[in-house]
Amino acid sequence: MTTYENNLEHLFDELRRIHLILSLNFKNWMAEQGEFKNDFQGLYISDNEVNAILKTPLYEIKDILTNSELETIENLAREIHRKEIESLNNGKELRLSKLSELFHLSPFEMDALLISLAPELDIRYEKIYSYLQNDVTKKRPTVDLVIKLLVSSIEERFMARESFSSISSLIKNRIVYFTGGGAEDQIPLLSKPIKVDERIIDFLLGINRIDQRIQNFASITEPKRSFNDLISGENQKTMLMETVRRQSYLNKPLIFFFHGSYGTGKKMTAEAVCVELKKPLLIVDSKVLLKDDSLETLKIIIREALLQNSCLYLEGIDALWKEKSTGFTPANMIRELDGFPDWVFLSGELPWEPAGVLKTHGFINIAFPIPAFALRKKLWKSFLNGEDADIDTLASKFKFSGGQIRDAIFTARNVASAKSAPKLSMDELYHGCKAQSNRNLSVFARKIEPHYTWDDIVLPEDIEKQLKEISNYIKYRGVVFTDWGFDKKFSIGKGLNALFTGPSGTGKTMSAEIIAKDSGLDLYKIDLSNVVSKYIGETEKNLSNIFREADTSNAILFFDEADALFGKRSEVKDAHDRYANIEIGYLLQKMEEYEGVVILATNLGKNIDDAFLRRMQFMIEFPFPDEDQRKNIWTRIFPKTAPCAGDIDYGFFAERFKLAGGNIKNIAISSAFYAADESRNIGMHHIMRAAKREYLKIGKPFLKEELEPYYKMIEEDEK
Numbered sequence: 001m002t003t004y005e006n007n008l009e010h011l012f013d014e015l016r017r018i019h020l021i022l023s024l025n026f027k028n029w030m031a032e033q034g035e036f037k038n039d040f041q042g043l044y045i046s047d048n049e050v051n052a053i054l055k056t057p058l059y060e061i062k063d064i065l066t067n068s069e070l071e072t073i074e075n076l077a078r079e080i081h082r083k084e085i086e087s088l089n090n091g092k093e094l095r096l097s098k099l100s101e102l103f104h105l106s107p108f109e110m111d112a113l114l115i116s117l118a119p120e121l122d123i124r125y126e127k128i129y130s131y132l133q134n135d136v137t138k139k140r141p142t143v144d145l146v147i148k149l150l151v152s153s154i155e156e157r158f159m160a161r162e163s164f165s166s167i168s169s170l171i172k173n174r175i176v177y178f179t180g181g182g183a184e185d186q187i188p189l190l191s192k193p194i195k196v197d198e199r200i201i202d203f204l205l206g207i208n209r210i211d212q213r214i215q216n217f218a219s220i221t222e223p224k225r226s227f228n229d230l231i232s233g234e235n236q237k238t239m240l241m242e243t244v245r246r247q248s249y250l251n252k253p254l255i256f257f258f259h260g261s262y263g264t265g266k267k268m269t270a271e272a273v274c275v276e277l278k279k280p281l282l283i284v285d286s287k288v289l290l291k292d293d294s295l296e297t298l299k300i301i302i303r304e305a306l307l308q309n310s311c312l313y314l315e316g317i318d319a320l321w322k323e324k325s326t327g328f329t330p331a332n333m334i335r336e337l338d339g340f341p342d343w344v345f346l347s348g349e350l351p352w353e354p355a356g357v358l359k360t361h362g363f364i365n366i367a368f369p370i371p372a373f374a375l376r377k378k379l380w381k382s383f384l385n386g387e388d389a390d391i392d393t394l395a396s397k398f399k400f401s402g403g404q405i406r407d408a409i410f411t412a413r414n415v416a417s418a419k420s421a422p423k424l425s426m427d428e429l430y431h432g433c434k435a436q437s438n439r440n441l442s443v444f445a446r447k448i449e450p451h452y453t454w455d456d457i458v459l460p461e462d463i464e465k466q467l468k469e470i471s472n473y474i475k476y477r478g479v480v481f482t483d484w485g486f487d488k489k490f491s492i493g494k495g496l497n498a499l500f501t502g503p504s505g506t507g508k509t510m511s512a513e514i515i516a517k518d519s520g521l522d523l524y525k526i527d528l529s530n531v532v533s534k535y536i537g538e539t540e541k542n543l544s545n546i547f548r549e550a551d552t553s554n555a556i557l558f559f560d561e562a563d564a565l566f567g568k569r570s571e572v573k574d575a576h577d578r579y580a581n582i583e584i585g586y587l588l589q590k591m592e593e594y595e596g597v598v599i600l601a602t603n604l605g606k607n608i609d610d611a612f613l614r615r616m617q618f619m620i621e622f623p624f625p626d627e628d629q630r631k632n633i634w635t636r637i638f639p640k641t642a643p644c645a646g647d648i649d650y651g652f653f654a655e656r657f658k659l660a661g662g663n664i665k666n667i668a669i670s671s672a673f674y675a676a677d678e679s680r681n682i683g684m685h686h687i688m689r690a691a692k693r694e695y696l697k698i699g700k701p702f703l704k705e706e707l708e709p710y711y712k713m714i715e716e717d718e719k
Contacts, residue, residue: 223271260368263403318348373482396478502622505662685713
């Protein structure tokens with residue numbers, strides 16, 4: 001028995017059968033017209049035609065085809081069917097047969113499709129259909145013509161209408177659709193013209209191009225990476241493999257909901273499942289579903305997955321939860337997906353459970369957290385592919401997903417290439433890491449670009465030693481908590497909380513900058529006076545937003561002006577006291593949950609609540625600088641490139657100006673502007689003049705008798 005060489009040979013054979021049906025119907029129809037036939041068929045209705053219609057009893061049907069003609073058609077159909085079965089048994093792909101199987105199309109529906117397909121492949125059929133329908137404007141077959149060509153008895157014709165209802169396979173799956181709109185919707189069903197969907201035409205012709213309505217949001221992939229390629233927790237990997245194999249054996253597909261941050265391996269895991277199932281994967285950006293307020297786009301996506309014989313991956317699905325829609329709801333979506341016969345992967349950031357019970361699928365919710373330190377080291381090592389780098393430090397400082405690590409290395413390589421560097425350096429890797437950190441934190445905080453180093457700050461030796469301990473804590477926390485197992489001892493409190501106290505200008509902000517620069521992390525400064533709100537619940541909301549964004553920012557959070565919130569918790573005397581205590585408690589909770597670095601700065605260290613102090617790994621009190629420290633600050637405050645006169649008496653300033661480093665900085669900058677205005681080097685009289693302005697600003701007396709012999713310089717300037 002012969003088989004079809006290819007898909008098109010089978011399709012054309014079926015179309016030849018349809019052509020035979022048309023030919024025989026047309027020949028007998030012409031003979032039946034007889035005296036009523038006119039030369040302007042389809043342009044106007046003659047009296048004879050109306051008389052013929054009125055003479056025919058209602059619903060009376062005459063057999064157009066003879067028994068011998070019907071037998072000829074049936075013999076051809078049987079021969080095509082025999083070749084079809086033999087071809088399928090030999091592994092040939094016949095798209096027409098596949099379409100029938102996918103959408104459960106009846107023989108009548110398949111023939112209706114073929115009749116509608118004919119003018120899409122050969123435009124001459126438009127003339128035939130116009131003639132047969134007695135209307136030159138009807139170039140596509142109507143429901144009435146299809147039924148007349150395929151069905152003989154009146155009962156069958158009435159039943160055939162069901163194949164064109166909104167719930168039929170042909171219409172529901174948009175295999176064909178009715179053309180026209182507006183007033184066309186009001187015409188009888190029998191008068192509606194039928195057109196084959198363009199994607200279905202492509203499919204039947206063997207073209208695998210994705211439906212044009214979703215092609216900008218979708219892609220089809222043949223996954224290559226298996227479970228062995230996943231760098232993830234062994235327990236989760238084993239559980240997933242066993243689940244997939246069990247459900248595949250039971251022939252019960254699953255709907256997975258993978259939730260977690262970008263780059264945590266959700267898509268790669270879906271690909272590994274598809275490798276196990278030996279299926280391609282249709283990946284769709286869920287933003288396409290926001291384009292309309294109905295399920296129409298989702299139906300097109302599901303149909304595309306069916307045509308591609310693939311599993312379905314809807315990326316960023318939780319964006320839909322934020323949209324309020326009457327036609328498209330999570331319940332409608334999951335119900336539609338439950339009708340898809342294959343495996344589905346939903347990907348989002350936050351966990352979600354569907355309401356109700358699924359009929360054909362199981363549902364599994366799987367979290368994809370940021371990888372732990374040990375896994376991050378594996379990921380860095382894998383992506384660096386043997387290139388030299390301090391992997392322990394990178395994995396410890398940057399709480400990245402696998403995708404972020406890959407992107408950070410890609411950025412670093414681009415930077416190195418631009419510099420013509422022979423290999424990656426840690427500076428370039430730090431640059432790549434910072435480029436991947438979450439920038440949304442800038443909505444709630446101000447990013448500070450740290451410039452200071454340990455050489456720029458003047459502090460007592462023990463204070464500087466404590467600050468360096470903080471920097472080492474950041475560097476080695478991954479080793480201590482993960483490699484040495486301390487993370488198993490504690491469920492919370494694994495971040496670093498430090499409290500800086502002391503008068504304004506004593507180096508608290510500068511120290512935070514130095515730690516950030518030394519550790520290679522971004523620094524975000526948050527003014528708590530702007531976070532605390534008089535409205536109940538707003539402070540907690542603001543704090544929640546900050547810590548949520550900070551969780552993926554890999555940055556140091558520097559809370560300045562902490563006095564706004566960090567006072568002793570008072571006894572509850574009124575509602576205000578109660579809610580103030582709630583705000584403090586909420587901040588304590590978020591600090592304990594946060595695994596990053598938090599530095600708090602306050603001028604009122606003595607008023608700090610004991611509950612705060614217990615949660616601080618470091619509490620550093622910045623003292624007011626003594627005379628030796630002030631002299632050290634004065635000698636370092638001017639850049640080496642600044643034109644300073646040789647007569648500056650740093651010892652005098654250190655002895656007479658009992659100021660903190662912040663005030664000294666202000667005086668140095670102001671004196672430089674005075675000198676620039678005079679086009680001279682920075683001298684004693686410029687500094688004395690700037691010092692007087694600083695004293696007036698902070699409300700301290702600038703006494704002549706305490707500042708001789710240099711006070712006269714100010715008097716001369718004022719003259």
